[in-house]
Structures are given as structure tokens and as C-alpha cells.
Amino acid sequence: MPEKPPESKFAPSPPPVPVLEPGHTFASVGDKISSIVLTGRTPTGWFVGFAIVSLLALMLFYALAVLFTTGIGIWGNNIPVAWAFDIINFVWWIGIGHAGTLISAILLLLRQQWRTSINRFAEAMTLFAVACAGLYPLIHVGRPWVAYWLLPYPNTMSLLPQFRSPLMWDVFAVSTYATVSLMFWFVGLIPDLATLRDRAASKVGRIIYGFLAMGWRGSARHWHRYEVCYLLLAGLATPLVVSVHTVVSFDFAVSLLPGWNATIFPPYFVAGAIYSGFAMVMTLAIPIRKFYGLEDFITTRHLDNMAKVMLATGLIVAYGYMMETFMAWYSGSPAEWFMIMNRMTGPYAPFYWLLIACNVVIPQLLWLGKVRANVLLLWVISLVVNVGMWLERFIIIVVSLHRDYLPSSWGMYRPTIYDWATYIGSIGLFLTLLFLFIRFLPLISIFEMRALVKETEKRGG
Amino acid sequence: MEFHAPEELLAASRRTYAEGYRRIDAFAPYPVEGLAEAIGFHHTRLPLIVLAGGILGCVGGFALQYWSSSIYYPLNVGGRPLNSWPSFIPITFEMTVLVAALAAVLGMLALNGLPMPYHPLFNVDRFALASRDRFYLVIEATDPLFDREKTRRFVEGLAPHGVYEVDH
Numbered sequence: 001m002p003e004k005p006p007e008s009k010f011a012p013s014p015p016p017v018p019v020l021e022p023g024h025t026f027a028s029v030g031d032k033i034s035s036i037v038l039t040g041r042t043p044t045g046w047f048v049g050f051a052i053v054s055l056l057a058l059m060l061f062y063a064l065a066v067l068f069t070t071g072i073g074i075w076g077n078n079i080p081v082a083w084a085f086d087i088i089n090f091v092w093w094i095g096i097g098h099a100g101t102l103i104s105a106i107l108l109l110l111r112q113q114w115r116t117s118i119n120r121f122a123e124a125m126t127l128f129a130v131a132c133a134g135l136y137p138l139i140h141v142g143r144p145w146v147a148y149w150l151l152p153y154p155n156t157m158s159l160l161p162q163f164r165s166p167l168m169w170d171v172f173a174v175s176t177y178a179t180v181s182l183m184f185w186f187v188g189l190i191p192d193l194a195t196l197r198d199r200a201a202s203k204v205g206r207i208i209y210g211f212l213a214m215g216w217r218g219s220a221r222h223w224h225r226y227e228v229c230y231l232l233l234a235g236l237a238t239p240l241v242v243s244v245h246t247v248v249s250f251d252f253a254v255s256l257l258p259g260w261n262a263t264i265f266p267p268y269f270v271a272g273a274i275y276s277g278f279a280m281v282m283t284l285a286i287p288i289r290k291f292y293g294l295e296d297f298i299t300t301r302h303l304d305n306m307a308k309v310m311l312a313t314g315l316i317v318a319y320g321y322m323m324e325t326f327m328a329w330y331s332g333s334p335a336e337w338f339m340i341m342n343r344m345t346g347p348y349a350p351f352y353w354l355l356i357a358c359n360v361v362i363p364q365l366l367w368l369g370k371v372r373a374n375v376l377l378l379w380v381i382s383l384v385v386n387v388g389m390w391l392e393r394f395i396i397i398v399v400s401l402h403r404d405y406l407p408s409s410w411g412m413y414r415p416t417i418y419d420w421a422t423y424i425g426s427i428g429l430f431l432t433l434l435f436l437f438i439r440f441l442p443l444i445s446i447f448e449m450r451a452l453v454k455e456t457e458k459r460g461g
Numbered sequence: 462m463e464f465h466a467p468e469e470l471l472a473a474s475r476r477t478y479a480e481g482y483r484r485i486d487a488f489a490p491y492p493v494e495g496l497a498e499a500i501g502f503h504h505t506r507l508p509l510i511v512l513a514g515g516i517l518g519c520v521g522g523f524a525l526q527y528w529s530s531s532i533y534y535p536l537n538v539g540g541r542p543l544n545s546w547p548s549f550i551p552i553t554f555e556m557t558v559l560v561a562a563l564a565a566v567l568g569m570l571a572l573n574g575l576p577m578p579y580h581p582l583f584n585v586d587r588f589a590l591a592s593r594d595r596f597y598l599v600i601e602a603t604d605p606l607f608d609r610e611k612t613r614r615f616v617e618g619l620a621p622h623g624v625y626e627v628d629h
Contacts, residue, residue, distance in 0.1 A: 025594065027594040030490070030593055030594070031593075163525075166551075169551040169555075172551070172552045172555040176556075179559060179563075183566045186566075187569070191490075194592045195592040195593065198590070199592075199593070210578070211578075214576035215575055215576055215577035215579070215580060217488055217580060217582060217583075218488045218490060219486050220486065220493070220497045220499075220500055220502065221486065221497060221500075221573070222573045223489065223492040223496070223497065224496075225505045225572050225573055226569060226573070228505055229566065229568070232508065232561075232565045233565050236558050236561050236565070239558070243555065447490060447492070450490055451491045454467065
């Protein structure tokens with residue numbers, strides 16, 4: 001008796017929602033995406049949004065002006081809580097900045113085609129998030145006008161930085177990450193800039209896009225080298241993206257403070273970074289696809305996949321919280337155990353429980369396919385995760401610092417109006433840059449979408 | 462020569478190459494698989510450049526830290542070794558990635574001869590469509606086999622949607 005063919009063991013699964021809705025041609029994807037940038041009228045909504053976010057960015061500049069003229073005494077941090085909003089926000093932003101390179105590089109290497117329509121925009125988000133992140137250590141040093149002393153350069157003071165310090169590692173990791181992300185993003189943009197150059201109706205547009213496209217012609221030789229370069233960059237960016245948050249976690253893990261000195265920090269920080277990064281991509285992608293009618297390109301399949309990545313990384317983060325607590329008990333160290341008890345029942349306990357709700361409990365809804373298909377609910381969950389990840393850094397930094405080994409040096413931390421103004425202002429700066437990006441550059445990679453058109457045709461989709 | 466589909470361009474490129482033309486180039490709005498091979502371009506030196514960049518960054522990064530803490534300004538902290546190499550690894554790694562990535566991007570641009578604001582091809586108005594949905598194949602007049610009449614006859618045999626002469 002002939003055996004059944006092995007395929008029949010599996011019930012034919014319903015065809016998944018495509019990553020690109022069918023019916024698009026080479027011309028239509030390019031025209032649709034570049035029309036956002038090129039065709040005459042900017043929607044009124046853009047101006048309204050831009051007005052609001054640029055006002056917030058102005059608030060940041062005001063807060064910075066006061067900071068530079070007065071000093072960091074305007075902030076709430078003081079001994080024992082010497083690191084507060086500045087470092088919380090630094091870690092929060094740099095974490096958000098991880099999704100872009102992850103989507104672009106790691107998913108490229110894993111040949112996940114669904115990355116194509118979100119990578120450009122996620123990379124831009126990464127850049128702006130890293131820019132906001134980089135701001136904080138600079139203003140935190142107290143005398144930002146001499147922040148360049150952090151770099152090793154020949155100088156008359158015969159001064160070189162202490163390379164053994166994790167803070168120096170941070171300088172190198174973050175600046176390398178910013179540079180590589182910028183290059184990755186720009187290299188991805190070159191062919192699309194050439195498309196914009198050739199499609200721009202105004203002379204100014206042609207000159208500016210032409211200048212940036214550097215004379216890209218789409219030669220087969222150029223494409224070949226281009227693809228090799230892009231792949232190598234992805235290969236380089238992959239370990240880099242993991243290393244950056246690892247180094248950020250070393251800032252804490254290498255110290256002796258209970259709540260910081262833990263070996264679980266590097267993987268747990270990296271997972272948290274990806275978690276918050278995907279949450280931010282989702283927070284931004286959902287309104288943008290709605291507003292610009294890009295549902296054909298950013299389909300529910302993308303949102304579903306991102307939700308799954310969030311769920312997975314969220315579980316790793318939850319494991320991190322669990323292990324922190326377990327190790328505090330298992331180590332038998334009274335200081336460690338006190339730290340955990342202080343988190344759960346101390347003066348900042350409500351924030352801890354809010355963190356657990358935001359990062360561990362609520363995201364479990366993502367197990368349900370119905371929730372992942374509900375765009376509005378996904379958006380709300382992504383906001384909740386953003387809040388949760390900010391709280392996580394608050395708990396790690398402030399709550400660990402405020403009560404350490406020596407009860408006589410305990411204290412409380414309260415943010416001042418300038419702390420808030422700087423924080424909210426940096427969100428304003430981030431969104432301002434994002435608004436400008438959406439207005440002036442193609443927010444979806446056009447040439448990669450063309451390749452996807454070809455694939456979609458082949459599949460008869 | 463203008464084509465409307467990547468397959469047409471690919472076939473035409475292969476035939477042109479088989480005919481013996483070597484100074485040819487193909488243009489497409491997105492990377493078409495196998496196109497570079499079809500016009501006889503197989504290997505690029507780019508990976509070697511990136512490797513060299515990576516090695517330079519790695520050695521340079523470590524050397525900087527070793528030199529500054531062991532030779533230039535040795536600081537004895539409780540008898541700990543001056544060359545505390547484990548704590549030099551993160552920066553060495555970051556420098557490796559940084560220099561390799563710079564080599565990749567700058568190397569790609571340099572090998573491609575970019576930035577190049579002017580190119581004779583831009584004189585053909587329809588070439589602007591090369592960044593939209595059209596595919597082009599170019600035979601340079603400097604090709605040893607190039608002969609205005611013969612090449613024209615050959616090109617027309619490839620059934621393109623349009624043939625243009627490039628002024629330069």
C-alpha cells in the first residue's frame with residue numbers, strides 16, 4: 001500500500017496576509033511612496049502635528065539653556081541619587097534605538113521579507129532616538145563644553161581617558177552605533193534619493209536630492225557592490241546592536257551597588273532594548289500608516305509579527321525580573337534582599353508594581369490572535385510597554401541608588417520641573433526630526449519594495 | 462536600449478556579452494539577480510577592503526589602549542597589571558566594527574566612482590526612468606567591437622522598446 005505523501009500530514013494553512021498587497025507594479029510603489037514627499041500639498045495634519053512637537057522641542061532648548069547657564073543643580077538628582085532622569089532617559093532612548101538596526105540588519109540576514117516596508121522608517125527612528133540618547137550623557141557631565149575630553153586625542157594637557165571605565169566603553173559604543181546606524185540608513189537611501197531626483201518637479205528638489213544621491217545611476221556593477229556592502233554592514237551591525245546595550249548595562253553591572261551588580265544585566269538589557277524599540281516602532285507605525293494610507297505596504301502581517309517579537313522579548317524581560325528577585329534571595333546577601341524588598345514595598349513600590357503591570361502582565365494579551373489583529377489595541381499596548389520600559393530604568397537607577405548599604409546616607413529623589421521639561425522636550429525633538437523625515441525623505445525603501453513586487457508577481461499573488 | 466521587464470534586460474545582457482561586447486553596462490531600478498554576472502562582473506574587492514578595515518580597527522583600537530595605559534601613562538592601581546586586556550575588549554570591538562563599517566561604505570562609494578554628479582547617460586531624457594520602472598542596457602562606443610552600423614543592427618535584433626544614442 002503506497003504511503004501517504006508527507007505533506008498531507010499538515011492541513012493546508014490559510015494563506016498568510018501578504019507583506020505587500022497584490023496589484024502593485026514597479027512604478028506604482030515608487031510613485032505612491034515618493035508622492036508623500038514630492039506632490040505639492042502637505043496635509044494640514046502634518047503642520048498641526050509639527051507645530052505641537054516643535055514647541056515641545058523648543059521647551060527642551062529652553063531647559064537646556066537654563067541648565068547651561070545655571071548648572072545641574074536645577075535637576076532633582078543629588079547624592080545619594082546622583083543618576084536620575086538624565087541616565088534613565090539615556091538608557092530609555094538608546095533602548096528604543098535598537099529596533100531600527102535590529103529590523104534592518106538581523107531580519108535582513110534572516111531573510112525576513114516582512115522587514116522591507118518598516119526598515120527605513122525604523123532606521124530613521126533609531127537615528128533620532130540615538131541622537132536624543134546621546135544628548136543626555138553630554139548634558140549630564142556638568143560641563144558639556146568640555147565633553148570632548150572623553151575622546152582620546154593628542155592635547156596639551158597630556159590627558160587620555162581611562163579606557164578601563166565602562167563609561168568610556170559607553171562613549172565608544174554609542175558613538176560607533178550612531179555612526180554605523182547613520183551610514184546604514186544613508187546607504188539604504190541612496191537609490192531612493194536617485195528616484196526622488198528623477199521624479200522631483202522643482203529645480204531645488206532636483207538639486208538637493210541629486211546632490212544627496214551622488215550620481216547614482218543603478219548600474220548593475222554598482223548594484224552588485226551595493227548589495228555586498230549592505231550585507232556586510234548588516235553583518236557588522238548585528239553584533240554591534242547586541243554589544244551596545246550590553247555595554248550600557250556594564251555601566252551598572254560593573255559597579256558594586258545592590259540592584260546593579262548582576263550578571264544577568266547584559267542579556268536582560270538587550271532584550272529590554274528590543275522590546276521597547278519594537279514598541280516604539282509600533283507606536284509610530286500605526287498612526288503613520290493610517291494617516292498616509294500605507295495599509296498596502298505596512299500590512300497587518302507586519303503588525304502581527306512585531307507584536308510577536310514584543311511578546312517574546314517581553315517574556316525574556318520578565319525572566320530577567322524573576323531572576324533578579326530569585327538571585328537576591330538565593331545569594332543570601334542581606335543587602336540584595338533588602339534591595340528587592342525595598343523595590344516591592346518601599347517608598348517607590350507603586351512604580352514597581354506599575355512596571356510589572358506594564359511590562360509583564362498587560363503584554364500577555366498579545367498571545368491572543370484577536371488582540372494582535374486589533375490595530376487600536378496593539379497601539380495602546382505598545383504605549384503601555386513604552387511606559388513600562390521607562391519605569392524599569394527608573395526602578396533600576398533611582399530605587400537602587402536611594403537606599404544602598406549605609407542607612408545614614410539614604411535619601412529620596414523627586415524630579416523637578418526641569419527634569420520633566422528636558423524629558424518631554426526630548427520626546428518633542430525626536431518627533432520633530434521624525435516629522436521632517438516623513439516630509440522630506442521616502443519613509444519606505446522604494447527599491448526594496450520593487451524587488452518585493454517581483455516576488456509577489458512570481459508567487460502569483 | 463530600453464526594456465520594460467527585468468527578464469528582457471537579463472536576456473539582452475547575456476546575448477550582448479556572448480556577442481563579445483565587454484564595455485557594456487546594465488541599469489535597473491532595483492538589484493536584479495544575476496544581472497551583474499550577465500554583463501561579466503563577478504567579483505568585487507569590497508569584502509577584502511572591509512576585512513582590512515576591521516583588522517586595522519581591531520589592532521589600532523587595542524594598541525591605543527595598550528599604549529596609553531602601559532607606556533604613555535602607566536598608572537599603578539594597587540599592583541594591578543598595566544595591560545589589563547579584558548577591560549580593553551569592548552573598545553577594541555567597537556573600533557573593529559566602526560572602521561570595518563566605514564571601510565564598507567567608503568569602499569563601496571569609491572569603487573563605484575561615486576559621488577559623480579555628471580554622467581553622459583543623464584543626457585538621455587528617458588534615462589530618468591531607470592530609477593522608476595524601466596531597464597536599460599548600454600554599449601559604450603569605446604568597446605573594441607563597436608561599429609556604428611553593425612552594433613545598431615545587433616541592438617535592433619534584441620527587440621528593445623527603444624534605442625538611444627548617448628551624447629558625450
